[in-house]
Amino acid sequence: MGLIGRAIIRYRREGDYLLFNVVIFHPMEPGTRKDPVTGKKIPAHYLTKLEVKFNGKRVASFRMSGGVSKNPVFTFYLKPQKGKITLEYEDNKGNKWRAEKEVNP
Template identity: 40%
Template sequence: MADIGEPKVRGPEKPLKKGEVALIKTLIKHPMESGLRKNTETGETIPAHYIETVSAEYGGATVVKTQWSGAVSKNPFFSFYVKADKSGPVTVTWKDNKGQEWKEKAEIKVE
């Protein structure tokens, strides 16, 4: 499976003031197969294979936690915010329904 993984997380490049909110953008390669689709030639159901949870940790706490279904688009883009409190990484973890897991982070700089 070549077209899976390669997670990316990007935060603001400039240092932020304490209390400012930071936009975090994430991207990962994943088929996001819903399990509802059929192979048009064989009629067989294509097995479900999608990311079920995405979570973001910052400053020792979970700031955003998500549950996804197979109706999220292939190679999912996802952005959210964190409140900049102190310099440190925002670590994002993706997990799919087959137990595969990916982690990637972006550094937040607070003046």
């Protein structure tokens, strides 16, 4: 659980674009699973929102349900530019996190 909310941001050049690969550590409990031992329902705990900013400007935003797998991975393209990419994300329990990375394509 110590890793929860940590993010890994990676990118690589692909043709004219940058391909970003983001991993966020999160249990993504959908709220439909039962504990196999106790039979009790495991409460929902999943990311709901991820905003992607580049040099302070919003460039993409994700919304999701508990249907995204544990430790979610998001892959997407951005136009290449130099600066800082910032991720701002939150879960259904009101936890908020932020992660940044310098981008030098």
